Amino acid sequence: MSGEAEAGALAGSLPARRPARPAAPGPAETVLWEGRPSIGxxxxxxxxxxxxxxxxxxxxxxxxxxxxxxxxxxxxxxxxxxxxxxxxxxxxxxxxxxxxxxxxxxxxGRARYMLTNRRALVFVGRSVVAEAILFGAEMTVTATAVSFWAHGMYVDWRLKDEGPDRVRFERLLEPERVAEIAEGQGARRVHD
Missing domain, CATH: 1.10.287 (Helix Hairpins)
Structure with missing residues (x-):
């Protein structure tokens, strides 16, 4: 097949459908930080x-x-x-x-947080229940939490709030350290 025919075939095909629930990090991703909410x-x-x-x-x-x-x-x-x-x-x-x-x-309470070189993830058990792509994500930092907003993010109904949906890392002991790692991967800090 020639290069033009191949490009035409690719252009006419439908984009791959995104899975209903994001996958855990694969071999192409590097885990930069993991944590859990502090119990207090x-x-x-x-x-x-x-x-x-x-x-x-x-x-x-x-x-x-x-x-x-x-x-x-x-x-x-x-x-x-x-x-x-x-x-x-x-x-x-x-x-x-x-x-x-x-x-x-x-x-x-059972959440586990993870930052990779691409995404901010929240796990409950083995399932990913929230995902935000870090590059271009808006990030807010408080005294105990870091939250991310990005286009195309996924948030399970159990983590949704009354306000706008965000991927939240709550009750952290070192939110500034987490924010610095996320900034290194393209997230940008905004102030509410």
Whole structure:
């Protein structure tokens, strides 16, 4: 095949589809830094807050249902056989509210961070749950975190926040050191 025919064949082909989840670093990438969120009072406070929130929700749900257990025009006169159904509804309501919060908190607590010569990655277990290409990425640095924004980045739903999506390295002991490594690979620091 001639050079022109080969170029035409390549130009007419569709671009390769990006995989749904980014891959772990391969042989062409060099790992420059790895770390985890520090465990401290913040993590303990999050867990305590979650437990207090769940307990409060369960208590409020029972208070809401309690008058109907004594009988009402709306609920009729419930018998002892309705108690398992009521408890199932209360537990189900608490789980519907609590499960997404727990999954997000759990993912953030078990995260492992990695900077390679190409990307900023967040792992949960063996899976990459967030990725930003470092070259050209915008980076913000705070006292305990480094976050990256880049075109085409990937962020799993468990790591998304109410604000704009960013790949976040949270609760770091040395965020300036991490930022310097990322700057060496083409990330640029911006100030919020």
């Amino acid at each position: 009072a913040g993590r303990l406070f999050e867990l305590l807050f979650l437990l207090v929130l769940l307990g409060s929700l369960a208590w409020l749900a029972l208070l809401l249902i309690a008058p109907h257990l004594a009988g009402s025009a709306f609920a009729g006169q419930p018998g002892p056989e309705s108690l398992p159904l009521v408890l199932t509804m209360v537990i189900g309501t608490v789980l519907i509210i609590a499960l997404p919060v727990w999954l997000r908190s759990s993912a953030r």
